[in-house]
Amino acid sequence: MTFTLFPIRLLIAAFMMLLAWPFAFLASVGCSETTVEPQCLWRRLVDIILKIIMRVMWFAGGFHWMTVKGRRALPAEAPILTLAPHSSYFDAIPVTMTMASIVMKAESKDIPLWGTLIKYIRPVFVSRSDQDSRKKTVEEIKRRAHSGGEWPQIMIFPEGTCTNRSCLITFKPGKAFPSMFFLFFNFPLFSLLWNEKISDFCLINQLCPSLQFLPIYTPSEEEKRNPALFAINVRRVMAKALGVPITDYSFEDCQLAMAEGQLRLPVDTCLLEYAKLVRRLGLKPKNTEKVLQEYGNRARKLEGQKLGLDDFAQFLDVPVSDMLRDMFALFDEHEDNCMDIREYVIALSVVCRPARTLETMKLAFKMFEADEDGAITEMELAVILKTALGVTHLSVSRLFTAIDKEDTGKITFDKFRSFLEQHPDFAEDYLYTENTGLHSGPCHRHQIKPSLSIPNLQGTATTKTANGICPDFSPNDHGTIAGLLKKDN
Known part of the structure; x- marks a missing residue:
């Protein structure tokens, strides 16, 4: 198939990318990066055309059928879309399906062809050369989130890194959002771990991903005071819907x-x-x-x-x-x-x-x-x-x-x-070579002993999962986590 089906699919996907460029270019001409003009009829038409083109491109890439469950909330109802788990470039599929804005490095808009498509979805740009970029990014997300639905929804990958989809790692907490609408993206056939062999396989075979929109999650007063608790509770709901465990390990770990x-x-x-x-x-x-x-x-x-x-x-x-x-x-x-x-x-x-x-x-x-x-x-x-x-x-x-x-x-x-x-x-x-048990032996010395700060982690598994470093930390007691996070503040 490398000499028959693959070149055809690659040709179609490349053509769709080229076909999308003039539409994205026309729709982006004269657009301000600080304000959003009302969506006139022709821009809405361009939006529909681009979604169709992107869908054909993904079809050529092997994603023949996509199951969508639930209802997507309007931007006025929930300005933030939270997506998990994040594992590969295939996670761009829900971006093209929703045309939601994402957070990207500023250099991306200068990429020929691709940069025009990026600018069309009105992303929040992060500049590596600007020392205050992180602060400005947070302020920009706040501004859009409080615009009353004028800006497109912002899609965020709260894990902050790609994982192997076997669990949900710690979400990065944030204080900017009064409400969040969250979804998950899953491949029911098998878990995708990005590498060259898998990418070749995906371009040849048919995949059936599913996209599920979950209900709007509005933080309680306690969660507003404690963003870390907010992030943990959102992750718990998403993990339950996915049927996967959660782990306390984070991007930094x-x-x-x-x-x-x-x-x-x-x-x-x-x-x-x-x-x-x-x-x-x-x-x-x-x-x-x-x-x-x-x-x-x-x-x-x-x-x-x-x-x-x-x-x-x-x-x-x-x-x-x-x-x-x-x-x-x-x-x-x-x-x-x-x-x-x-x-x-x-x-x-x-x-x-x-x-x-x-x-x-x-x-x-x-x-x-x-x-x-x-x-x-x-x-x-x-x-x-x-x-x-x-x-x-x-x-x-x-x-x-x-x-x-x-x-x-x-x-x-x-x-x-x-x-x-x-x-x-x-x-x-x-x-x-001298310490044969160094890679696999259990660690007894540097273990946290039972104390009031981590009481009764009843859901904790004692065995390692496939990735080798992420045991399942899934506390069943909501009060336990809330109490622990209160101490953090």
Whole structure:
């Protein structure tokens, strides 16, 4: 079919794209980016023509039948369309079916041919070169959402990244929207995970996607005060309609788990739990480099002195809370109510800079090295790497011996850096081979212990799902989540 059906389908799809361009161009001429003119008869006709052209294009791509359930709300009823799950470029289908606006990078409008079609749907443009772009984007969405239906509806993918459709990850909360209308897009034949093999398969075979419009979700007064609770409740309703679990992991967790650093996190790393607590406590610094250096200097002055919970709270300048106790428990290795603050700083560096292994190691060496020779021991290297990977036990004997060729019993950061330059895959060669359970073994040390901040997660599964890092966190108790989120604020 590569030489018969595929070229025909590709030709039809390309022709439909070219055919749509003049209509989109004429309809976009003279349109303002700040105001919306009333939809006159000929513009409405263009809208219908473009929808038909796009439908033929998707038909040529293999999407022969599309099932649409429910009723789409009018822009005046619900200015925001929330779409999930987001997994591939096929999610553009509901955009072309509804002609809703989306949030896109400003550079997209300059793409030949495609840029004209993009401008027609009146997207909210985000400029990467503008430092205030995020704030301006939020303000623009607010302005359109409160226009009383004059602007087209805005379609948002609240997950913030593509997933494998096996669950719904954490929705990014927002405070701008008085009401939301939400839908989901599903492929009943099989779950689509974007890759080259799947894309070839889809262009040859017939797919039967379904698009379901769910009722308008208007936030309660409590949800208006707590956007995170609003996002969780919307996600729960969508997940129930989809028949899939939800997970507490977010876009940031996916970035952390898949970061291409020299110390790639193992499957069962507990730094994902740590990262969630960092976000909930608001401890992720805006000026990362400055704060980490400051923490490193303060930790070095303590010279390994153990801290209790109150001292830990004072170090971070936050009040003692249930979630801070959970954070403290992550580093209370011997359960003697004390921790080494240096481990907290290392973990924070990994969470904030997951791909910059060398900088994390430099910071760690600075905190652990002896004053007289600027070197660390094998035991100290084990603590550093164990914390950086978020695992229970780690043997670093082979690695330490390879670096310490003079057999002095200590290594400096310069020696470590030189070794990394010669062995960029040192973790694979020296850590993962020596620690056979590193990728699959359960993590016991850095686990959140039961406490008041996370009471009775009765829906929590203890097994991993297919993606390896996302266990199902599906609390059945609404009050539990609401209480937890109140603490966040």
